[in-house]
Amino acid sequence: MTQTLADMRRDYIRDGLSEAQAPAEPFSLFKQWFADAVKTEQPPVEPNTMTLATVDTDGRPHCRVLLLKGLDERGFTFFSNYDSAKGEQLAARPYAAMTFFWPSLERQVRIEGRVERVTAAESDAYFQVRPLGSRLGAWASPQSQVIKDRAELERLLAQVKERFLEQAPHCPPHWGGYRLLAERVEFWQGRASRLHDRLDYRLHDGVWSRERLAP
Secondary structure, rough: OOOOOHHHOOOOOOOOOOHHHHOOOHHHHHHHHHHHHHHHHHOOOOOEEEEEEEEOOOOOOEEEEEEEEEEEEEOOEEEEOOOOOOHHHHHHEEEEEEEEEEEOEEEEEEEEEEEEEOOOOHHHHHOOOHHHHHHHHHHHHOOOOOOOOHHHHHHHHOOOOOOOOOOOOOOOOOEEEEEEEEEEEEEEEEOOHOEEEEEEHHHHHHHEEEOOOOO
């Protein structure tokens, strides 16, 4: 018998999250959780997969799945086409939220904050380590624009391959990185009976505070 949506549930019993386990700032805890995810999550799950939410000029939210490609004391870095829908939304309203979910660990992290572009040098450095196909694709795809069919995309790719036949593709001016400067980070650890642990970090005047939220 097919399981109904109402009956789809699992109980979370793997771990807990106490204040004693949590540092005064969120970055070291995120790095530890991410390291745990790298060791624990199995394909096809990619530990650096996240959902990124942005808002357009009409106040309508938009979500999509991306990959985290950098993390340091400045923030969380991802890359995209600046002329894409998300690029236009971030240009108009430079704030975003990202969510990581690691099912094997029964953990989720939500991050919110202002978004800025990384430097051209940072974008170029990452672009050069991407696979060749991804670099060519960044030139070929008019991301988020309407195209006639798959054949049109293949034609654009063929033109790009011809252009860079004798030279390595450099970073396009319309492509590069964004850094989310975290202002709020919430760590969620699944617990039994939906009584989950939630520790919420917020940044005020350069100082992080930490509070427990009810599940």
